[in-house]
Amino acid sequence: MLNKTFEPAETEKRLYTLWESQKAFSAQPESTQEPFTIMIPPPNVTGTLHMGHALTMTLQDTLIRWKRMQGFDTLWQPGTDHAGIATQMVVERALAAENTTRQELGRDAFTQRVWKWKEESGGGITQQLRRLGASLDWPRERFTMDEGLSRAVKEVFVTLYQEGLIYRDRRLVNWDPVFRSAISDLEVESKDVAGKLWYIRYPVEGQGDICITVATTRPETMLGDVAVAVHPEDERYAALIGQSVRLPLTGRLIPIVADLHSDPEKGTGAVKITPAHDFNDFEVGRRHQLPMLSVLDEEARIILEEIEDELQLVPGLADPDFVKTLNGLSREEARQVIVTELETLGWLEKIEPHRHQVPHAERGGAVIEPRLTTQWYCDAAKLAGPAIEAVTSGKITFIPKQWENTFFAWMRDIQPWCISRQLWWGHRIPAWYGPDGHVFVARDEADAQAQAVGHYGKTESLTQDEDVLDTWFSSGLWPFSTLGWPEKTPELARYYPTDVLVTGFDIIFFWVARMIMMGEHFMKDVPFRHVFIHGLVRDERGQKMSKSKGNGIDPLDLIDDFGADAMRFTICALTGIGRDVKLGRKKVEDYRAFVTKIWNAARFCEMNGVKAQENFDPATVQSSLGRWIITEASAAIQDATRALEVYRFDEYALTCYRFIWNRFCDWFLEFAKPVFASTNAAEAAEIRGVAAYVLNIILRLLQPVMPFVTDDLWHSFGFGAEGSLISAPWPEPVKMTEAQTALSECDQIIRLISEIRTVRSEMNVPPSQKAPVFLKDANPETVARAERWKEAIARMARVSEVAALEGEVPRGSAQAVVDEATLVIPLEGLIDITAEQERLKKELAKAEDEIEKTEKKLGNENFVTRAKPEIVEEMRERLENQQGERSRLQAALARIS
Helix, strand or coil, rough: CCCCCCCCCHHHHHHHHHHHHCCCCCCCCCCCCCCEEECCCCEEECCCCCCCHEEEHHHHHHHHHHHCCCEEEEEEEEEEECCCCHHHHHHHHHHCCCCHHHHHHCCHHHHHHHHHHHHHHHHHHHHHHHCCCCCCHHHHHHEEECCCHHHHHHHHHHHHHHHHCEEEEEEEEEEEECEEEEECCCHEEEEEEEEEEEEEEEEEEECCCCEEEEEEHHHHHHHHEEEEEEECCCCCCCCCCEEEEEEECCCCEEEEECCCCCCCCCCCCCECCCCHHHHHHHHHHHCCCCCCCCEEEECCCEHHHHHHHHHHCEEEEHHHHHHHHHHHCCEEEEEEEEHHHHHHHHHHEEEEEEEEEEEECCCCECCEEEEEEEEEEECCCHHHHHHHHHCCCCCCEEECHHHHHHHHHHHHHCEEEEEEEEECCEEECCCCEECCCCEEEEECHHHHHHHHHHHHHCCCCECCCEEEHHHHHHCCCCCHHHHCCCCHHHHCCCCCCCEEEEEEEHHHHHHHHHHHHHHHHHHHHCCEEEEEEEECCCCCCCCCCCCCCCCCCCCCHHHHCCCCHHHHHHHHHHCCCCCEEEECCCHHHHHHHHHHHHHHHHHHHHHHHCCCCCCCCHHHHCHHHHHHHHHHHHHHHHHHHHHHHHHHHHHHHHHHHHHHHHHHHHHHHHHHHHCCCCHHHHHHHHHHHHHHHHHHHHHHHCCCCHHHHHHHHHHHHHCCCCCCHHHHCCCCCCCCHHHEEEEHHHHHHHHHHHHHHHHHHHHCCCCCCEEEEEECCHHHHHHHHHCCCCCHHHHHEEEEEEECCCCCCCCCCEEEECEEEEEECECCEHHHHHHHHHHHHHHHHHHHHHHHHHHCCCCCHHHHHHHHHHHHHHHHHHHHHHHHHHHHHHHHHHHCC
């Protein structure tokens, strides 16, 4: 006997343990079934489950469970990413608590410490994914630094180097001065900061007192200036192009160049060019072949002593003692000192407040410094060509399709990919240097030594490169490295290319594009056929979740409070194509009510003798009620299958919801109540069989998104052993004889009961008061149907009798149209009709007033422009609801007017 309520916590733990022990999630490489593969976007080994994970993992699990039921040999490849900078940060913080540093430990001891942390504390997110119900093939779990993947990384690096696609170059990178490493664009977060614009005069050489004034947010880098740029069509500066200015504080001559980078509408229209400390300036410097002068070190401190010759301090125009005071100052300290000196010397024209975007390290929060360094680069432009062609030709399809434009925009403007990081945790670059700096790229040190002997003619001492590879380099190989490449494994042959990638739009360029590039280059095929791009998880008001706003939600808290099934279903129901997911606790709580509804419906069935019937044949069903619900179930199967085929998770969830709640629970079970209690044994047996058959379909339909409650009920009703629903076949629709007749009949009765309920509700008829219902202008079949279903109509609509209308419509009746018939419901004596009319008129007037106010606000262009988008959207939804309420009140008045 089912418990009174469903207990998620106990059920989830019991069932997941059972599934794992039975290897229910495992792929079957030896099977003859068609394979279906999804690669998990590997979460950071330092990570904890957040709502973004919950979203993407729920969608992937829904797909993989559905395909498993369809008979595919499914592989959902699990694993975690070593997350270079994030993991190093965690361990360095632990060392700091012990009053030591990685430098004191040394590289080998530090990496051993990280491995120890990883074994003891890392990978907690994989346990959290189990809480979510994710049916990953856990025995196949990989780690981006395990032995096999490390071998793949070396193979790719060496091959690309030998092909000339990996090389060293001196370019600007995003530099984290705290970690003292280059970082990727994805690890940079731009923040709106209240800063200042300093207007500095640069005297034009040979032009007396004439100066060019530049506006800058970074006076601390000015000693690295190598030019002043103006727009070629800016008439103010046309006569000065080609001349030179003296750099304040040093007296060095730098040219005035014409370049489109300078915007005549911003600041003074003249900008200082510091190629070693600004990405735009770097490109200007390359175009005009300007020197690159770095004035900040790896900790973003002034290093002028090291570049004294390049500074070219002009006697009489520069103060060497002042310049020496700058050495070793931080950016912030140097800024203040330089500004004060400029003001003293009369070169500072003015200072203005200025809000601007400043890049910060996502992890740690340090202000990023564009820094000129020698790094390892990958020729991404050459790798991008085949990747672009793969999407253009349709070998890969993005869903929604508009994300292909984003992909093309990034890929067609792709820059060299900086793949080296100045960290100790990660894949160490397989390059060794000889005593003269000659580089030997090899798969291992022995190979490097052999190359060195060939080069030098003798054995020389070699030093391995200190840097490690960008984590996106190894994760870009994920679809094939996890399957055993570079070995030609059976898994690689069977499961590559994969079928679909489910991920967020924010890593299309960083991860998705790199997987496509690497897959095309090394596997000569795309890594996946479809890329489903989901939106962000936002709060219920549409705002991005963040710690600072305090609007984040912990998915584990939702699971604890409402159960994994409720949270998973909520995610699916809210995931539409091309839109963000607005999620709040209330929505999960609401969908928990759906889980409760299913449980209660099952208990009702159980209490009325419904149980599994092995030999039940839907084709033998005679009753209209039975044929109707089976036909409705078949339609739900078709709609749910079609929705999943096109990644419409919302339509899949809502198809299940509408069928189960609105059709099965609200109507079928209500209609079935008197049948269950009937003395007609044959009819009761048939409806019990139908109920069991449809309940079986419901549990299979819901299993991909609600795996726990459905399996619990599956076992309880005798449909299969505990834990077996995961491998049950996906339901197939059936064609019923006289299906249309059954649909027509039951749907008409449902419409009739619903309309009577609506009228009673609108007219405030007390539930205890029964009213007769007369059918006006109804055809004989409608009257006959009403007669056949009179018991259900009377019980469910609080009706005393149903009959064809004879004579005139009674005074004080409400009327409603159902198909060709008009329902006439006499209300005289049941309610005060005049009072009800007055009430409805007042409510209608109030609704009109609210609509007018909302329309006025939305018609105010100034309000719409300045208000937050989510507020405007909320008001539009409110207006739509208000207009719906007005229509309802107008209809109610019309019924009794």
